[in-house]
Amino acid sequence: MLKIDNLHASVDGKPILNGLDLEVHAGEVHAVMGPNGSGKSTLAYVIAGREGYEVTDGSVTYRSEDLLAMSVEDRAKSGVFLAFQYPVEIPGVGSATFLKTAVNAARKHRGEKEYDAMEFLRLVKEKRAALGIDDGMMRRALNVGFSGGEKKRNEMLQMALLEPALAVLDETDSGLDIDALKVVADGINALRGPERAMLVITHYQRLLDHVVPDRVHVLAQGRIVRSGGSGLAHELERSGYAGLGLEPSAAA
Amino acid sequence: MSAQQDAAAHQAVESYAGERYKYGFVTDVEADSAPPGLDRDTIRFISAKKGEPEWLLAWRLKAFERWLEMEDEEPAWAKLHYPPIDYQDACYYSAPKSDSDRPKSLDEVDPELLRTYEKLGIPLQEQEMLAGVAVDAVFDSVSVATTFKDKLAEMGIIFCSISEAVKEHPDLVQRWLGSVVPYSDNFFATLNSAVFTDGSFVYVPKGVRCPMELSTYFRINAANTGQFERTLIIADEGSYVSYLEGCTAPMRDENQLHAAVVELVALDDAEIKYSTVQNWYPGDADGKGGIYNFVTKRGACRGANAKISWTQVETGSAITWKYPSCILQGDNSVGEFYSIAITNNRQQADTGTKMVHIGRNTRSRIVSKGIAAGRSDSTYRGLVRIQPKAAGARNHTQCDSLLIGATCGAHTVPYIESRNPTARVEHEATTSKISEDQLFYCRQRGIDEEDAVALIVNGFCREVLQELPMEFAVEAQKLVAISLEGSVG
Ligand SMILES: Nc1ncnc2c1ncn2[C@@H]1O[C@H](COP(=O)(O)OP(=O)(O)OP(=O)(O)O)[C@@H](O)[C@H]1O
Ligand SMILES: [Mg+2]
Numbered sequence: 001m002l003k004i005d006n007l008h009a010s011v012d013g014k015p016i017l018n019g020l021d022l023e024v025h026a027g028e029v030h031a032v033m034g035p036n037g038s039g040k041s042t043l044a045y046v047i048a049g050r051e052g053y054e055v056t057d058g059s060v061t062y063r064s065e066d067l068l069a070m071s072v073e074d075r076a077k078s079g080v081f082l083a084f085q086y087p088v089e090i091p092g093v094g095s096a097t098f099l100k101t102a103v104n105a106a107r108k109h110r111g112e113k114e115y116d117a118m119e120f121l122r123l124v125k126e127k128r129a130a131l132g133i134d135d136g137m138m139r140r141a142l143n144v145g146f147s148g149g150e151k152k153r154n155e156m157l158q159m160a161l162l163e164p165a166l167a168v169l170d171e172t173d174s175g176l177d178i179d180a181l182k183v184v185a186d187g188i189n190a191l192r193g194p195e196r197a198m199l200v201i202t203h204y205q206r207l208l209d210h211v212v213p214d215r216v217h218v219l220a221q222g223r224i225v226r227s228g229g230s231g232l233a234h235e236l237e238r239s240g241y242a243g244l245g246l247e248p249s250a251a252a
Numbered sequence: 253m254s255a256q257q258d259a260a261a262h263q264a265v266e267s268y269a270g271e272r273y274k275y276g277f278v279t280d281v282e283a284d285s286a287p288p289g290l291d292r293d294t295i296r297f298i299s300a301k302k303g304e305p306e307w308l309l310a311w312r313l314k315a316f317e318r319w320l321e322m323e324d325e326e327p328a329w330a331k332l333h334y335p336p337i338d339y340q341d342a343c344y345y346s347a348p349k350s351d352s353d354r355p356k357s358l359d360e361v362d363p364e365l366l367r368t369y370e371k372l373g374i375p376l377q378e379q380e381m382l383a384g385v386a387v388d389a390v391f392d393s394v395s396v397a398t399t400f401k402d403k404l405a406e407m408g409i410i411f412c413s414i415s416e417a418v419k420e421h422p423d424l425v426q427r428w429l430g431s432v433v434p435y436s437d438n439f440f441a442t443l444n445s446a447v448f449t450d451g452s453f454v455y456v457p458k459g460v461r462c463p464m465e466l467s468t469y470f471r472i473n474a475a476n477t478g479q480f481e482r483t484l485i486i487a488d489e490g491s492y493v494s495y496l497e498g499c500t501a502p503m504r505d506e507n508q509l510h511a512a513v514v515e516l517v518a519l520d521d522a523e524i525k526y527s528t529v530q531n532w533y534p535g536d537a538d539g540k541g542g543i544y545n546f547v548t549k550r551g552a553c554r555g556a557n558a559k560i561s562w563t564q565v566e567t568g569s570a571i572t573w574k575y576p577s578c579i580l581q582g583d584n585s586v587g588e589f590y591s592i593a594i595t596n597n598r599q600q601a602d603t604g605t606k607m608v609h610i611g612r613n614t615r616s617r618i619v620s621k622g623i624a625a626g627r628s629d630s631t632y633r634g635l636v637r638i639q640p641k642a643a644g645a646r647n648h649t650q651c652d653s654l655l656i657g658a659t660c661g662a663h664t665v666p667y668i669e670s671r672n673p674t675a676r677v678e679h680e681a682t683t684s685k686i687s688e689d690q691l692f693y694c695r696q697r698g699i700d701e702e703d704a705v706a707l708i709v710n711g712f713c714r715e716v717l718q719e720l721p722m723e724f725a726v727e728a729q730k731l732v733a734i735s736l737e738g739s740v741g
Contacts, residue, residue, distance in 0.1 A: 048692075051688065073699065076698035082696050092715075097707075101707060142711075
């Protein structure tokens with residue numbers, strides 16, 4: 001599904017990723033952990049194609065296509081989804097309107113009929129209930145005045161509706177209370193399937209208690225320095241990054 | 253739209269300009285038309301053609317005399333740049349086009365125009381009407397218009413062209429014409445008073461609530477009123493009317509200069525809601541060939557508790573000079589101005605409002621959303637004046653500008669004059685850009701950059717869009733998107 005080879009990327013001329021290798025197959029969930037500033041969000045942005053994140057070397061292959069050659073929206077339409085660490089506020093644009101626009105863009109891309117307002121609302125109702133999102137939130141402007149937890153749940157709702165092939169979740173668990181964490185984890189698990197791959201960026205074992213990963217990677221100074229099974233996350237929880245011979249906060 | 257598509261679109265417009273000639277859109281001066289130029293005889297000719305009474309001719313001539321004295325008073329204070337207009341070069345009266353001068357079918361109409369109609373989702377028959385195609389079949393909408401008029405007549409509501417009103421209701425016209433915008437008001441209004449050819453007239457009798465939106469759309473075929481339009485709306489005591497002007501579909505006109513006048517009168521407890529969508533041809537990417545739109549719109553809340561609300565979506569024209577205003581005479585009267593002005597390419601807009609508080613406890617609210625893209629320039633110019641007797645007057649002004657790209661400009665010029673210490677005037681202004689973060693977020697959800705801009709801009713304009721009548725609002729949203737094509741990427 002996703003194959004990253006010797007990826008080097010810099011921001012504002014500053015090298016952040018320094019030869020990163022990673023392979024995720026369909027049906028797998030991989031966790032990416034690592035100290036603050038190690039380059040986790042940068043990796044997510046490079047996969048999504050954000051401007052200003054310049055790839056200086058290496059390659060990223062998605063479903064045997066050169067992902068780096070695709071535009072941001074084409075990546076999205078072909079199934080790459082990024083749940084943002086900091087979801088963006090868009091004043092005046094209703095959450096439901098935004099979602100409908102996004103879902104219909106994907107449907108149009110796949111040659112499917114676009115949903116009308118009624119069909120769409122019915123669909124949303126089903127999905128949002130599972131995530132504990134009330135109707136009021138759907139009417140509000142996208143992310144404007146949402147609490148941290150509401151923003152993250154809204155990201156999960158978007159993922160549930162867009163049904164991506166490759167989902168990158170950037171610290172979706174940060175800022176969630178215990179109940180919300182469970183709700184979000186259930187949402188992620190509900191989407192697990194043989195056709196889908198997920199890259200879950202997190203700092204905490206508590207999410208991985210609910211979403212048990214197939215692989216865990218440790219990212220430090222722009223490279224994967226350790227990979228292992230779900231046990232690796234437990235090890236980190238006990239001994240921290242220092243236990244791996246790394247500085248506690250490499251770039252801080 | 254990519255630069256390439258954009259270029260293609262402009263080429264289509266260019267070639268249309270050439271083809272118009274080929275299809276004889278530029279008519280020969282028939283005996284029925286006044287030769288170019290403007291003098292007393294031109295005005296007598298217009299008045300005679302329309303079979304007007306003596307008082308109206310006299311009024312026109314007075315305006316013309318005044319206009320001649322105004323030679324040096326063509327407004328220069330607006331932030332607008334255009335070459336001097338040769339008023340003697342224009343043609344001030346031409347008879348409505350005969351069918352043989354119109355395109356025979358949509359095949360003869362500018363494909364660019366059709367593409368836009370399609371995007372707006374305008375049904376074929378309406379497309380034909382808008383493009384001025386000659387058809388002899390009776391339109392559904394024409395018969396709709398007839399039943400609609402009958403219904404209004406039953407309620408005593410008068411809704412007709414102003415020429416018709418001059419003939420059928422001369423007392424009303426004579427009483428109110430020029431009562432809000434006097435013939436001597438300003439350079440363009442004075443010119444309009446001298447040469448206006450047609451426009452709409454509405455009278456809503458006491459206590460009557462007009463049950464439907466009155467729209468110029470229903471008489472789109474009735475007259476060729478574009479250039480010097482004159483509209484007069486009177487809402488008698490306790491009445492209500494909502495009036496829609498214009499059309500989201502792009503309108504083309506051979507006349508570059510437009511100088512309309514709109515007068516509204518609201519008596520005690522009456523309310524007028526006036527909504528405009530202005531989408532005249534903005535010119536090509538260099539601004540060539542676009543309409544110059546110099547409009548004087550003013551409403552008077554003559555009675556207590558009267559209310560006048562202006563809502564405008566201005567996306568067209570090369571130059572827009574327009575300040576729909578409210579004179580709040582009656583105690584407790586209310587004035588509102590909701591505006592969206594979008595400029596792209598080389599367009600220039602200098603628009604805003606005047607709220608003149610005369611009566612006690614008068615209230616006004618101004619919400620202006622200016623969006624500038626390309627190399628365009630958008631200025632909000634607004635005056636809030638509190639007269640000495642306007643105790644307890646309130647105004648709230650909110651003025652937001654959104655810039656797309658780095659080569660456009662947005663300016664806010666508020667004038668506040670308060671001569672009553674109990675009045676409260678509040679002004680808020682913001683200038684923002686569409687952030688990289690917002691665009692990336694949308695695009696990551698599979699929304700193309702251009703659609704993302706449209707979505708964000710529509711969100712920015714929401715407060716104003718929701719003031720529009722439903723049937724206008726949906727089209728206006730699409731129009732916002734279309735107006736900004738080619739502004740990104
Ligand atoms: N626009 C930028 N200009 C300069 N440096 C940047 C920019 N964006 C990110 N960086 C730097 O790149 C490094 C990696 O940042 P990144 O956001 O990828 O870290 P992270 O692993 O996601 O951290 P966290 O766990 O705190 O979210 C940091 O040192 C950060 O300061
Ligand atoms: Mg991060």
